[in-house]
Amino acid sequence: MKYCMSCQSKSVVFGKTKIKVGREFFETNAEHCSICNKVAISPKLQKQIDEWALQFTKSIIEIQPFFSKKMSSRIEFYARSFNLNKSEFMKLCTAFYLLEMTRLKNFKTLRENIFIESQKIFNGEKSKICVSIKYQLFKKITLYAEMWNLEYESNVMEEAVQFCIFILDNQSGMIEESKKIKLVNFVEYHAMAS
């Protein structure tokens, strides 16, 4: 047995171990610590995990973002106008936010400003909505949560939906019209294909 790099106990073995991916478990043979449960993941093993996770036709995890009543009604309104269900609309908003909006040069400032403005508009008691997501989106969401120190994956979706609803409403004139057009096109294209 070897000493673990993390917990420093002599408990590193090579053998069967489970790696949690969303709510599923990937079973493999790898070097792992039997005490702290750390696993050595190589790019090859990561690729195997990716391939395994992409085989799931169902979702890999269910996240539960919380939204105020006002926000929920806006989500419902836009989902209906794009002929999508609420869950699909929220996933599209999250994808757009992560793939397009985070690339903006002034993203950090915009994120802060929109968050402050949204809190003023969409305040009130919050209730949860369950959204099932697949591996590709889950992976991006976890990366964003890690980078911005967000505690839960659902916080990412809350942020993304809030951001996109703010763009679509654009009552304050804070957002350039081009971003709204880009978002509308993005959702329309994907709604057409879904």
Added chain:
Amino acid sequence: MLSENEFIKKFQSAKSHFERVQIYIFEQRYQIWMRGDKPNLNGNEFVKPILNLPINHPCIYRQRKTGGLGLRFIIEFRYSVAIFGAIKKIYFKGYFTHDWTLKLEVQSLRDNNEV
């Protein structure tokens, strides 16, 4: 990907251990030590930026007390990763094993959590 012999030659001709780390990462000969119950599924995103650092990037070497066979020191350094508009400080700790693999741990550092 380099053959075993080519890789060993490249390892031997490297000017610093940090450059060796870069070779291992480029050749994908690394293993990240991470939590099995909540693994970082984007581990490679956090090591890729190491390839863009200069070969004289400041490193610390410590005697190794953990792990298996390999070079008897641990290499440590800090760097930054920029993804999704956020910049994160990363602490890297790794060692070279006898089977030409780089075993490493990458931890994100928060301002109040310096290692």
